[in-house]
Amino acid sequence: MAELLRLLLQVSEKAANVARVCRQEAPLFQLLVQEKTGDDKNKKFVQDFKTLADVIIQEVIRHEVGAQFPEIVDFIQGEESNKFENGLGESVTVTMRGTEEETAALLATVLDGDLTAAALLARAIHQDPTAVGANTDGLNVPLSTSEVGIWIDPIDATSQYIEGREEVLEEGHLSPSGLHCALVLIGVYRRSTGEPVMGVINQPFNQKDHKSGRWQGKLFWGVSCGDVNACSVSHTKTGLVKRQPPSVVLSSSEKQVVKDTLSSLCGPEKLMYASGAGYKILCVIQGLADAYVLSEGSTFKWDSCAPHALLRALGGGVVDLTESLKCTSKASVELTYHQPYVEGKGADRWANYGGLVAYGDCSQLSSIMEVLRGKL
Template identity: 25%
Template structure:
């Protein structure tokens, strides 16, 4: 494994960690005590958020000490972290050849963006299909790969089946764990926020002429709806989404040939010296990306001008 390129080892470790993260989430919910803490402004944190972040970041720091890692939660890492360390790497990832343009990437060029439990509010409300674990990989500010784990995928299936699904991908390697599907013809289904709508969000969606609007939680969940062809686009004219919400889903979507940009059609930049919020909104599509960008009114775009 040590002979594999850095990004393949990092992606392999992240896939293994996502499975461990899913088990942690399922074990915590079984206890009946989610350990909910309100961080303010309708921003919740649970014991699952805390434990999963310690697992992912603690393990990645041990394996890749020179790589920068940014997590959603503000946590300390102490002796408690040791019980969450994960050593299993995905052999399915390591069996693949790294894309030529990423073979020689160095540690100081990489940032990992971690959302330990995307869709926390929905998690506390029992909307478990909205919940994802997000591990995104950026190189020199560009999202190039990611892992999205759905701990409760198939949780309502009858008869009951194995819980959980891991989707991972890298630009040049494609996306694994999910079949790419084109959205239904003759429709224009747009997914957006379930609980953070306002006139800007609504105006941008209306301008894109939807035949149906799917309001769901979690950025990871919404981008997966686009990846699977359930929705045509994810449109969010808001500053509420963060880099750790979009890096992993963007890496997977781009690996499929799709696009995730801001409202102006500009790439989202994943560097340590940029604001954590995506201040210029988010649009994600598998196809016809420019059509959606051009449909969003200029007066709405002007409200999301890039900071000088």
């Protein structure tokens, strides 16, 4: 499992490189957008886009992990279908090939024969990333790789990635929108119980070098399995404390009753808004917010699995809001990742239907659940 974590850190950086290359080449980026339709469309948005970058990143991760850990390959799932339609209406299955030239030839069929764009992407796919400086030495996870599955969100907050606004990231403050919110998420869960045990979050657009104009990323990881809890984020660095009343991050589209109720608990100055489910949970991980509340079923297993593992490692978690509100005691129901919603179709089979609360501290969770009980 420690080897799997190191591999996931490496492939997340390769994925981040692909995401950056696609944004840096504006003519190429215009070719990479395709609107989602049918059962794969996220109902929350009027327009929801699937990019070729999404598909490539997902398939790169699947290929790399499957090659080193073949026992997992049938249990790697992601947000995207690897079928892409080119301008001629032809459906092409995107996979990573053995050589850069073979991958470029396949991508050229998606890109309507654009050999330059295909070669650029293929080079990013096959290029080994720079060494990842994550300290995982001595990590011993009491679980076999044959017992786990993986959820991939190749680019969470795709709309922010596509729009590409370059907001200034202020130390100690969250970013309401912009490229900072776009994340590569890789979550590992135990197949028997669905509990998240390991997560990697790569933020491809963390800081921009103003001289070169190139973006640098940032990596976060966490493991929570049995008695082992380890995380790249420490409480002392983030200043994660038991603040009462808590600060809460929400979606701007959140129900007014939820906004009003939490405003009465926290005060309006402690309600914040940001884009991207993964980014909002990352804000809780970093201590930029104490909790993230979502009353709608508009997030999915691939959004929450990776950051959920990091929060567990820090003593927090992510609960199903609807199911937890039904509990008569102070108990709560954590999200799990192994079973689909049988009545759902397409992507909705893996939705977090009951909404969620991501929290860093149990007492803060209790305060939030207490004020929301009876309101939803």
